[in-house]
Amino acid sequence: MKKNNHPTKTNPLNVKELIEKGKKTRKVSQKLEKIIPFILLSITAVSVLTTLGIILTLLTETIHFFNIIPIWDFLTGTVLKPLNKVPEYGVLPLISGTVISSVIAMIVAAPIGLMTAIYLSEYASEKVSLVVKPILEVLAGIPSIVYGFFAFTFVTPLLREFIPGLEAANILSPGIVMGIMIIPMIASLSEDAMSSVPDIMREGALALGSTKLEVTKRVVIPAALSGIIASFVLGISRALGETMIVTIASGSTKNFSFDVTQSMQTMTAYIVEVTSGDAASGSTIYYSLYAVAMILFIFTLLMNVIARYVSRKFREEY
Amino acid sequence: MSTLTAKRLNIETKLSDDLSKGLRPVEKVKKMIYETNQLHIWYGETHAIKGIDLPVYEKEVVAIIGPSGCGKSTYLKTLNRMVELVPDVRISGKVAYNGKSIFDESYDVEELRLRVGMVFQKPNPFPKSIYENVAYGPRIHGIRNKGVLDEIVEQSLRKAYIWDEVKDRLDTSAYSLSGGQQQRLCIARCLAIEPEVILMDEPTSALDPKSTFKIEELIRELKETYSIIIVTHNMQQAARISDKTAFFLDGELIEYNETNNIFNNPSDSRTEDYILGRFG
Amino acid sequence: MEHINEEQVKRRRNLRLLTNRVAQFIFMLSTLFGVIVLGILIYRVVSQGIGWIDINFLTGKLSTEPERAGILGAILGTFWLMVVVVPITMILGVGTALFLEIYIKKGRLQSFLQTNIANLAGVPSIVYGVLGMTIFVRALDLGNIVLAGGLTMSLLILPIVIVASQEAIRSVPQHLSEASYGIGATKWQTIRHIIIPAALPGILTGAILSFSRAIGETAPLVVIGIPALLIPLPGSIFDKFTVLPMQIYYWTLDASLVEEYANLAAATIIVLLLVLFLLNLAAIIIRHKFKKIY
Numbered sequence: 001m002k003k004n005n006h007p008t009k010t011n012p013l014n015v016k017e018l019i020e021k022g023k024k025t026r027k028v029s030q031k032l033e034k035i036i037p038f039i040l041l042s043i044t045a046v047s048v049l050t051t052l053g054i055i056l057t058l059l060t061e062t063i064h065f066f067n068i069i070p071i072w073d074f075l076t077g078t079v080l081k082p083l084n085k086v087p088e089y090g091v092l093p094l095i096s097g098t099v100i101s102s103v104i105a106m107i108v109a110a111p112i113g114l115m116t117a118i119y120l121s122e123y124a125s126e127k128v129s130l131v132v133k134p135i136l137e138v139l140a141g142i143p144s145i146v147y148g149f150f151a152f153t154f155v156t157p158l159l160r161e162f163i164p165g166l167e168a169a170n171i172l173s174p175g176i177v178m179g180i181m182i183i184p185m186i187a188s189l190s191e192d193a194m195s196s197v198p199d200i201m202r203e204g205a206l207a208l209g210s211t212k213l214e215v216t217k218r219v220v221i222p223a224a225l226s227g228i229i230a231s232f233v234l235g236i237s238r239a240l241g242e243t244m245i246v247t248i249a250s251g252s253t254k255n256f257s258f259d260v261t262q263s264m265q266t267m268t269a270y271i272v273e274v275t276s277g278d279a280a281s282g283s284t285i286y287y288s289l290y291a292v293a294m295i296l297f298i299f300t301l302l303m304n305v306i307a308r309y310v311s312r313k314f315r316e317e318y
Numbered sequence: 319m320s321t322l323t324a325k326r327l328n329i330e331t332k333l334s335d336d337l338s339k340g341l342r343p344v345e346k347v348k349k350m351i352y353e354t355n356q357l358h359i360w361y362g363e364t365h366a367i368k369g370i371d372l373p374v375y376e377k378e379v380v381a382i383i384g385p386s387g388c389g390k391s392t393y394l395k396t397l398n399r400m401v402e403l404v405p406d407v408r409i410s411g412k413v414a415y416n417g418k419s420i421f422d423e424s425y426d427v428e429e430l431r432l433r434v435g436m437v438f439q440k441p442n443p444f445p446k447s448i449y450e451n452v453a454y455g456p457r458i459h460g461i462r463n464k465g466v467l468d469e470i471v472e473q474s475l476r477k478a479y480i481w482d483e484v485k486d487r488l489d490t491s492a493y494s495l496s497g498g499q500q501q502r503l504c505i506a507r508c509l510a511i512e513p514e515v516i517l518m519d520e521p522t523s524a525l526d527p528k529s530t531f532k533i534e535e536l537i538r539e540l541k542e543t544y545s546i547i548i549v550t551h552n553m554q555q556a557a558r559i560s561d562k563t564a565f566f567l568d569g570e571l572i573e574y575n576e577t578n579n580i581f582n583n584p585s586d587s588r589t590e591d592y593i594l595g596r597f598g
Numbered sequence: 599m600e601h602i603n604e605e606q607v608k609r610r611r612n613l614r615l616l617t618n619r620v621a622q623f624i625f626m627l628s629t630l631f632g633v634i635v636l637g638i639l640i641y642r643v644v645s646q647g648i649g650w651i652d653i654n655f656l657t658g659k660l661s662t663e664p665e666r667a668g669i670l671g672a673i674l675g676t677f678w679l680m681v682v683v684v685p686i687t688m689i690l691g692v693g694t695a696l697f698l699e700i701y702i703k704k705g706r707l708q709s710f711l712q713t714n715i716a717n718l719a720g721v722p723s724i725v726y727g728v729l730g731m732t733i734f735v736r737a738l739d740l741g742n743i744v745l746a747g748g749l750t751m752s753l754l755i756l757p758i759v760i761v762a763s764q765e766a767i768r769s770v771p772q773h774l775s776e777a778s779y780g781i782g783a784t785k786w787q788t789i790r791h792i793i794i795p796a797a798l799p800g801i802l803t804g805a806i807l808s809f810s811r812a813i814g815e816t817a818p819l820v821v822i823g824i825p826a827l828l829i830p831l832p833g834s835i836f837d838k839f840t841v842l843p844m845q846i847y848y849w850t851l852d853a854s855l856v857e858e859y860a861n862l863a864a865a866t867i868i869v870l871l872l873v874l875f876l877l878n879l880a881a882i883i884i885r886h887k888f889k890k891i892y
Binding site: 024029030032033036037039040041043044046047048050051053054057058061111112115116118119120122123135136138139141142143144145146147148149150152153154180183184211212213214227232237240241242243244245247248261268271272275289290293296297300301303304305308 | 614617618621622624626627628629631632633635636638639642643646689690693694696697698701711714715716717718720721722723724725726727728729731732733736753756757762784785786787805807810813814815816817820821822824843846847850851853860863864867870871874878
Binding site for chain 1: 349432458459460461466470510511
């Protein structure tokens with residue numbers, strides 16, 4: 001049966017000879033082959049250089065700044081008045097502004113994000129998840145400038161209806177909106193952690209007659225705890241570094257206070273203020289922005305390292 | 319025998335063909351293509367191959383059998399140095415192809431893989447058209463002429479007995495083929511660069527009996543032209559298609575002999591146990 | 599067993615079931631919260647801005663008079679910014695991903711590079727702005743032109759593009775590259791002809807999403823010092839520029855001076871969101887069209 005379509009009939013082609021002839025092109029490609037790892041290595045080096053660039057620029061200019069303003073005065077000063085005749089550079093007002101806005105954001109984002117995650121992971125049907133998840137993704141994809149606009153033109157006026165004495169620029173409104181912005185991130189990271197809890201663990205508890213809520217409280221959340229904590233920490237990191245919402249909606253008063261109805265400046269908003277103010281390169285105020293950026297960088301880096309450490313522990317559990 | 323193959327064979331092998339009809343001492347005349355001496359391979363801490371010596375002669379089908387994890391696939395992948403893709407692998411000992419040690423610094427791996435084709439356990443066509451799958455090898459080795467490529471593609475598909483099934487749809491995706499067809503396409507892809515040796519790593523283990531039969535037919539046909547080293551799980555398959563059989567166990571070569579001898583008169587009790595299905 | 603008071607158990611069970619119901623309801627409300635806020639946000643923006651969008655708005659230059667102001671400059675600025683960002687991040691992102699996934703052996707160096715990239719992804723965007731202002735605008739003396747902004751933005755989204763590309767490359771089945779090596783293809787040939795084509799949909803999806811991040815990002819550009827003044831339309835990457843989010847920023851700030859500016863900001867937000875929506879749609883289409891076949 002084979003004889004009919006046996007290759008005998010076809011034209012004899014000497015592929016080997018042809019390949020031998022093409023050797024010259026192979027020489028070129030072999031050279032390329034040796035160069036490419038080095039090209040890719042130097043491309044990869046860009047990320048390392050970026051890190052180095054960030055650290056070096058922040059460090060050198062910060063050191064400059066500390067030569068003018070003693071580091072201790074800066075870190076413990078409660079007054080920040082760089083434009084005064086006798087300027088004062090205390091960073092605590094900025095830190096309090098940053099911490100307060102982040103706390104407000106987390107008060108909004110942590111419970112709502114976590115409850116959303118519980119609903120999606122434990123209660124919602126496939127259909128509901130299929131609709132809700134993309135909506136949350138859209139929410140996460142909205143640029144922060146849009147949230148800033150929303151805080152300034154909608155949330156602040158709305159809050160002022162209920163809270164008499166709320167200033168037009170205040171830290172409460174941007175804090176809340178920042179929280180809304182972070183909800184999708186916490187929801188999706190926590191949901192990932194909860195979904196990766198093996199079903200066997202749930203079934204064991206359900207078989208004993210537990211309700212879903214009890215299973216969630218006693219089995220799922222404990223098992224996914226480090227993942228959930230990591231999502232919170234990343235949320236905090238995100239809030240600390242958020243710029244546009246607070247810049248637009250919280251004004252630029254360098255208040256060292258805990259009154260959320262007032263205007264407060266965050267570290268990020270201070271950097272924006274200094275750079276948009278066209279500070280002369282070399283002036284003290286110009287150097288101060290690096291010192292502030294350095295603190296911000298260290299804060300967020302710390303959060304990210306913690307989050308990674310916590311979630312790595314979580315992976316080891318199963 | 320095709321004019322093509324005739325052209326490729328030198329007089330020496332023709333002589334040996336004649337000899338093989340009458341006399342038995344074929345090995346003396348046949349050229350040794352693979353020589354393995356004291357080969358050891360480690361994956362990290364695992365000692366996967368423990369000192370193997372194994373000669374392979376031209377135009378033979380050598381079957382390698384043994385239970386899972388015995389090192390047979392590892393050995394096969396060593397022959398074209400694919401084993402080096404595994405991270406943490408260490409190799410000692412010697413493997414020579416056509417008299418040259420393949421682990422030498424100066425040895426050109428791509429050249430080796432050009433001469434030694436490989437067919438894998440699972441059909442693994444590229445996510446490209448049928449035509450592009452076969453043309454891939456010649457193309458990367460510098461053949462750009464469309465007419466030549468057309469011819470190579472047709473010829474290779476014919477040799478793999480799949481031409482009639484695909485000739486009308488060369489531009490469709492290789493994934494539109496059945497598993498058995500995909501495996502024959504992979505064989506065609508391998509033949510397109512006219513290798514001297516074909517390594518087959520359990521080529522039918524993922525296929526149904528009908529496709530398996532077709533591939534075995536094909537192997538019998540191919541051994542006229544190529545040396546074939548085939549790893550198989552299936553002892554009947556080894557018995558059906560191979561000239562010689564090597565039995566591996568725990569990284570060691572227990573026995574290597576004419577297939578007839580291995581199956582009818584094994585010299586090692588472990589070989590016998592395995593063949594009779596006492597383990598594995 | 600006699601100690602169990604059936605009546606009590608029943609009552610407790612009912613209570614537990616009720617708690618479960620109530621909790622489920624609260625969880626659902628939380629989930630709805632995000633959805634509702636998104637609805638309000640979009641409704642607010644659209645109702646405030648839609649009336650201001652017309653052909654003059656889209657093709658007009660910046661003006662102090664709200665009725666005559668247009669965003670062509672910002673649209674062009676965003677376009678030119680992408681002209682810088684897209685090629686740079688694609689080359690650097692895919693190149694780094696290839697190096698990390700294919701060339702480098704697992705070990706200290708690899709985990710150092712990987713950790714570094716993870717850390718970079720968490721650096722606030724404003725810090726990139728400070729870096730860009732210091733290096734590109736001042737040290738290299740580029741000034742606040744598209745190129746400087748584009749380079750800054752590229753560094754900002756590079757970690758995201760790298761990670762997405764790595765995932766895409768990792769998801770190309772090993773047996774495909776084995777088949778290619780088995781025929782005698784070199785590493786680079788295998789990468790070019792097999793791995794990149796197979797990973798491309800994944801790479802593109804990730805890249806497009808990070809481009810939309812770059813399009814909406816404001817803080818680094820504020821720091822770089824993009825002017826709020828009337829500037830000529832940018833015609834190349836060496837021109838001064840503004841982008842859509844910057845325009846939104848300045849109009850929002852100035853809304854306390856001229857009320858209509860808030861409407862202009864809303865109108866610009868609509869345009870920005872539309873652009874982002876289209877990009878996301880493209881990413882979704884690519885993801886669906888090239889669903890894994892192997």
